[in-house]
Amino acid sequence: MLRQKTGYSYRYGLLLMILVVCKPVWAQLRDLEVHGFISQGYLDSSEHDYWAPTQDGTFEFSEVGLNISKSLRDDLRLGMQFFARDLGDIGNHEVVIDWALGDYRPRDELGIRVGRIKQPIGLYNQERDVDFLRSTIWVPQSVYPDGNRDIVLAYDGFSIYGHLPGDLDYELYTGSLNMDEESPGTESLLMSLAGFLPYVDPSLKSDKLFGGFLKWNTPLDGLSLGGTFYELDMSGSLTLFDGTPVLIDLDGISLVVWSLDYQAENWSFTGEWSAYSVQDNVLSEPAGWYVQATYRINDRVELNAGYNEFFGNKNDKDGELIALLGVPNHLAWQKDTGIGARIDLGTSWTVKLEWHEIDGIGLIAAFDIPNLDNLLEPDWNYFGAKATFHF
Amino acid sequence: MKQKSFVTCWILLMISAHLGAQDLVVIVHPENETRFLSKKDLQHIYLNKKVRWNDGGRIVPVMLQRAELQESFLARNVRKTPRQFSTFWKRQIFTGKGVPPTSFTSEQEVIAFVARTPGGIGFVSGKASLKGVRSIEIQEDSS
Numbered sequence: 001m002l003r004q005k006t007g008y009s010y011r012y013g014l015l016l017m018i019l020v021v022c023k024p025v026w027a028q029l030r031d032l033e034v035h036g037f038i039s040q041g042y043l044d045s046s047e048h049d050y051w052a053p054t055q056d057g058t059f060e061f062s063e064v065g066l067n068i069s070k071s072l073r074d075d076l077r078l079g080m081q082f083f084a085r086d087l088g089d090i091g092n093h094e095v096v097i098d099w100a101l102g103d104y105r106p107r108d109e110l111g112i113r114v115g116r117i118k119q120p121i122g123l124y125n126q127e128r129d130v131d132f133l134r135s136t137i138w139v140p141q142s143v144y145p146d147g148n149r150d151i152v153l154a155y156d157g158f159s160i161y162g163h164l165p166g167d168l169d170y171e172l173y174t175g176s177l178n179m180d181e182e183s184p185g186t187e188s189l190l191m192s193l194a195g196f197l198p199y200v201d202p203s204l205k206s207d208k209l210f211g212g213f214l215k216w217n218t219p220l221d222g223l224s225l226g227g228t229f230y231e232l233d234m235s236g237s238l239t240l241f242d243g244t245p246v247l248i249d250l251d252g253i254s255l256v257v258w259s260l261d262y263q264a265e266n267w268s269f270t271g272e273w274s275a276y277s278v279q280d281n282v283l284s285e286p287a288g289w290y291v292q293a294t295y296r297i298n299d300r301v302e303l304n305a306g307y308n309e310f311f312g313n314k315n316d317k318d319g320e321l322i323a324l325l326g327v328p329n330h331l332a333w334q335k336d337t338g339i340g341a342r343i344d345l346g347t348s349w350t351v352k353l354e355w356h357e358i359d360g361i362g363l364i365a366a367f368d369i370p371n372l373d374n375l376l377e378p379d380w381n382y383f384g385a386k387a388t389f390h391f
Numbered sequence: 392m393k394q395k396s397f398v399t400c401w402i403l404l405m406i407s408a409h410l411g412a413q414d415l416v417v418i419v420h421p422e423n424e425t426r427f428l429s430k431k432d433l434q435h436i437y438l439n440k441k442v443r444w445n446d447g448g449r450i451v452p453v454m455l456q457r458a459e460l461q462e463s464f465l466a467r468n469v470r471k472t473p474r475q476f477s478t479f480w481k482r483q484i485f486t487g488k489g490v491p492p493t494s495f496t497s498e499q500e501v502i503a504f505v506a507r508t509p510g511g512i513g514f515v516s517g518k519a520s521l522k523g524v525r526s527i528e529i530q531e532d533s534s
Contacts, residue, residue, distance in 0.1 A: 075449065079487050103489075108442055221470050222470065390481075
């Protein structure tokens with residue numbers, strides 16, 4: 001399996017290299033903007049498989065993306081990005097359309113995007129798969145848990161956006177989310193709805209989605225404050241192993257994120273807080289927060305440090321409720337202290353190294369916990385390394 | 392003697408400050424009716440927030456790839472380092488939000504582009520010959 005995946009990475013890498021070499025030629029011929037990236041990571045954890053077989057050390061952690069865009073008029077642009085990733089059993093380098101949109105920007109205050117659009121959640125959701133855009137390997141998992149990445153990543157619909165007096169940036173949107181029943185986020189949601197009993201024939205779709213992001217660029221240079229809100233209804237069905245049909249009708253799932261971002265010349269500070277709410281408390285309500293600082297030593301090296309706290313249910317932060325079910329209470333949280341370095345080699349290559357000390361296993365997907373012995377260990381750590389090329 | 396040295400230093404400081412202010416000019420198309428911009432306006436233009444001139448015409452910003460001038464322009468007006476500016480635009484590119492301003496390697500190319508583009512805006516050194524373009528006054532932001 002690993003050999004096959006490495007083969008995929010090699011082929012995608014070769015394809016990207018050909019595109020890099022040919023880029024000036026066909027970009028000139030067709031007046032296209034062409035950009036891409038390829039990342040290869042390594043993860044090694046002391047306990048628990050963290051999305052991939054990390055206890056043995058794994059290279060099953062890679063991403064590749066290629067986008068093209070073209071301006072049809074000075075206020076109208078079309079673009080799309082293909083993307084493939086591999087993280088343990090997730091993705092397996094299947095190529096998907098990451099975003100594909102038409103963007104009409106007639107005024108400063110008003111632009112319209114239509115198509116598949118990255119969902120504007122907090123500071124990082126839209127760029128979470130593009131490694132070289134941030135200092136750390138992972139986006140802060142307390143606010144951007146990989147467990148629901150596939151659900152919240154992008155929507156099919158339209159948005160209005162723009163820049164308003166008072167130095168405000170906004171984006172409002174509506175549409176539907178992609179609910180792939182085999183993606184980790186949807187699967188764990190279905191498992192929860194099935195009461196953790198075996199099920200067949202699952203289906204799940206989003207009926208209503210609307211949301212928005214507002215950012216205030218404050219008079220203090222480099223400091224911005226942001227707020228995110230979205231609300232979602234979902235419906236679907238599944239059949240339990242004994243033939244019992246279950247209808248799913250979830251209304252009023254909402255998320256709020258507050259963001260603070262300060263960018264100085266050589267250092268930055270970010271902090272975010274997020275919480276889900278579910279009408280009638282029919283599901284657990286995850287919440288989390290983090291703070292993170294980076295310091296750029298020189299053109300090549302940037303250091304980072306951060307602290308994350310994630311709770312699987314904001315109403316059970318100490319795990320007392322789940323302990324009543326016989327589950328270790330440290331399944332209720334995950335607290336992560338991380339340090340790392342980002343090394344930029346020229347303008348196209350980035351290498352990252354990271355170390356994380358972790359208390360709790362609230363972010364580990366159910367299928368990554370192979371046995372009860374493993375479940376009992378609350379303290380663990382992992383090392384990560386990642387290299388990215390982009391053009 | 393001390394007083395004389397002080398005056399000499401003061402004059403030299405004033406001259407260097409004057410030269411510093413003149414080492415970079417922002418240029419627009421000669422038919423552009425905008426007489427001045429604030430630094431905040433320039434920041435918004437180069438960060439894809441302000442896309443229209445006051446007369447409704449499309450703003451087309453361009454960059455000059457000369458390290459010292461670019462760094463000075465971005466620090467003074469866009470309030471970003473070249474790396475931060477580059478990352479901002481990569482973020483736009485890879486999330487589908489936009490494409491960065493066209494970059495030119497020489498001042499002549501910047502001037503030629505702005506001269507033939509009614510909505511064009513760029514920056515060059517104060518020594519450049521501004522044939523076919525007009526310099527525009529950049530004002531401090533009002534508090």
